[in-house]
Amino acid sequence: MAGCFHLFLLGTPGVGKSEVFYPTLSEQIVREGLARETPRIDDFPKLWNIFQTDREYKRCRRTADGGYKVTDQSIWDEILKEVNRDVLKMQDDSRVIFIEFSRPNMVHSLTANFSPEILKRSLVLYALCPFDVCWKRNVARHKAAKKEGGDDHLVSREEMENTYASDDHDTLLRDPRLNTMLIDDSSGDYSKWEADKANIMARLRAILSPETVRR
Numbered sequence: 001m002a003g004c005f006h007l008f009l010l011g012t013p014g015v016g017k018s019e020v021f022y023p024t025l026s027e028q029i030v031r032e033g034l035a036r037e038t039p040r041i042d043d044f045p046k047l048w049n050i051f052q053t054d055r056e057y058k059r060c061r062r063t064a065d066g067g068y069k070v071t072d073q074s075i076w077d078e079i080l081k082e083v084n085r086d087v088l089k090m091q092d093d094s095r096v097i098f099i100e101f102s103r104p105n106m107v108h109s110l111t112a113n114f115s116p117e118i119l120k121r122s123l124v125l126y127a128l129c130p131f132d133v134c135w136k137r138n139v140a141r142h143k144a145a146k147k148e149g150g151d152d153h154l155v156s157r158e159e160m161e162n163t164y165a166s167d168d169h170d171t172l173l174r175d176p177r178l179n180t181m182l183i184d185d186s187s188g189d190y191s192k193w194e195a196d197k198a199n200i201m202a203r204l205r206a207i208l209s210p211e212t213v214r215r
Contacts, residue, residue: 004091005035005208006118008110009100010172011127011183012164013155014134014141017100018042020190021127021183026098028201034208035096041086043101046079067156070163076103080113087118096208104167107175123203124180126169133188135160 007025009017018040026038051068054060059072070076080101087097103109106126110119138155155164173180181203183196 004093004121005096006087006122007096007098008122008124009098009127010106010124010169011102012129012131012134012167013102013160014136014138015127015129015185016137016190017102017127019141020193021125022098022100024193024197025200028197029096029204032201032205034204036094037092038096038098039090040098040100041083041090043079043083046082047075050075050079063156063158065156065158067159069156069159076109077113080109084114084118088115096204102164104163106172107168107178110172110178119178122179123200123207124172124178125183125200126172126180127183127185128169129185130188131160131165133185134164 009021011017022040026040029035029038047070051060057071059075060068060070063069080103083099083101087099090097101109110124135157138160172178173182181196181200183200184192
């Protein structure tokens with residue numbers, strides 16, 4: 001494997017990036033010898049840190065349903081530039097690094113914030129799912145985490161509607177500068193995931209050779 005490879009997981013909060021797509025892809029990548037390690041970088045901890053430290057609410061505010069709403073739009077690019085720096089520090093030939101985030105302007109978010117050396121060795125996966133299904137999953141995940149004593153953050157309904165109700169996935173999937181694939185959960189029940197996973201793994205096998213993973 002000529003350098004670290006990267007898998008971007010993009011889609012609306014609640015689409016299943018962390019809960020479904022990352023663990024199943026990660027397990028199969030390692031099992032097939034395409035990488036020894038599959039670390040995941042999620043931009044949310046950086047956003048959460050802003051929510052927790054912005055005590056004067058200069059960059060965000062609380063919402064009635066217990067979530068937060070970003071008010072300083074420069075946060076979105078700022079966080080991804082930090083993620084880019086983190087990924088550059090993690091380069092290792094034995095890894096496939098998963099990079100996870102949600103944005104309405106994904107083409108800009110990728111091309112303006114991630115270095116060319118990362119993008120040229122990347123596959124961008126976009127998960128398509130109805131907005132209302134993502135919202136219900138988001139709420140269910142939050143309730144489950146709170147029940148177990150965790151401090152899971154709720155993406156507020158206001159933030160979901162204002163920021164994530166629509167995005168540029170049609171443009172993303174046609175952009176010739178980016179290597180992209182669609183995860184089609186338009187049914188909202190993950191019924192197509194096994195077929196999509198098989199197609200993704202076939203693409204990865206064509207890119208990555210297990211014989212060259214550093215031992």
